[in-house]
Amino acid sequence: MAGSDKIDVQHMDAVQMLPPAPVMLVSVGDKEGKERNIITVGLFNLFSLKPPILGIAVMTSRQSYKLLEENDDFVINVPGDDMLDAVITCGTKSGKKTDKFAEAKLTPVPGKKVKSPAIKEALMNIECRKLESFEKGDHTWYLAKIVHTDATTDYDRSNALLYWDGEFRTAGSVLKKVEQ
Ligand SMILES: Cc1cc2nc3c(=O)[nH]c(=O)nc-3n(C[C@H](O)[C@H](O)[C@H](O)COP(=O)(O)O)c2cc1C
Numbered sequence: 001m002a003g004s005d006k007i008d009v010q011h012m013d014a015v016q017m018l019p020p021a022p023v024m025l026v027s028v029g030d031k032e033g034k035e036r037n038i039i040t041v042g043l044f045n046l047f048s049l050k051p052p053i054l055g056i057a058v059m060t061s062r063q064s065y066k067l068l069e070e071n072d073d074f075v076i077n078v079p080g081d082d083m084l085d086a087v088i089t090c091g092t093k094s095g096k097k098t099d100k101f102a103e104a105k106l107t108p109v110p111g112k113k114v115k116s117p118a119i120k121e122a123l124m125n126i127e128c129r130k131l132e133s134f135e136k137g138d139h140t141w142y143l144a145k146i147v148h149t150d151a152t153t154d155y156d157r158s159n160a161l162l163y164w165d166g167e168f169r170t171a172g173s174v175l176k177k178v179e180q
Helices: 011-016 063-070 081-092
Strands: 024-029 036-041 044-048 053-058 073-078 108-110 117-119 124-136 139-151 162-164 167-169
Touching: 024 053, 024 063, 024 081, 024 117, 036 053, 036 063, 036 081, 053 063, 053 073, 053 124, 063 139, 073 117, 073 139, 117 124
Parallel strands: none
Antiparallel strands: 024 036, 024 073, 044 053, 053 139, 073 124, 108 117, 124 139, 162 167
């Protein structure tokens, strides 16, 4: 097993060296589609299992921050590896200037239990209602409960995109499956 020889690592370098984690497309907006947007989010976390509470973190400078403040809900869309270009577009262009649904060639579909639109092409759409938000450092966390979820009939998590430190990837092979 590796791990006997170690060197000091700067704090930020350690953060950049963390393993990859899910990257999500978060869609938010009103029902009429007058104001709607998509943001690529790497800072995503599961805060509670029972009940399931999910969290996303967004910087105040984002257009999505404004929409998340104005709306009660949002949709966490799980992108597949075939959506890499769209994930990059939604993570590099701002809704201040761009209609990202059109630019990233993504199709808005009405949320079933929320006003925010979902993304048709995603592997899974998790409709969330905001519970609370708080600032932590340079991001604002939005914690939310799940109110509805749709997943593709052939959903396979190994096709979901992971990201960190500039690298996009999918998960590797299953090493072992334990009963839970
Ligand atoms: C892979 C990736 C992950 C990102 N993760 C986050 C994140 O967790 N929070 C955030 O505020 N911005 C994140 N960004 C940056 C935003 O997606 C980007 O600034 C986007 O253009 C903001 O769009 P908006 O102004 O339309 O909201 C990420 C970008 C990429 C490419």
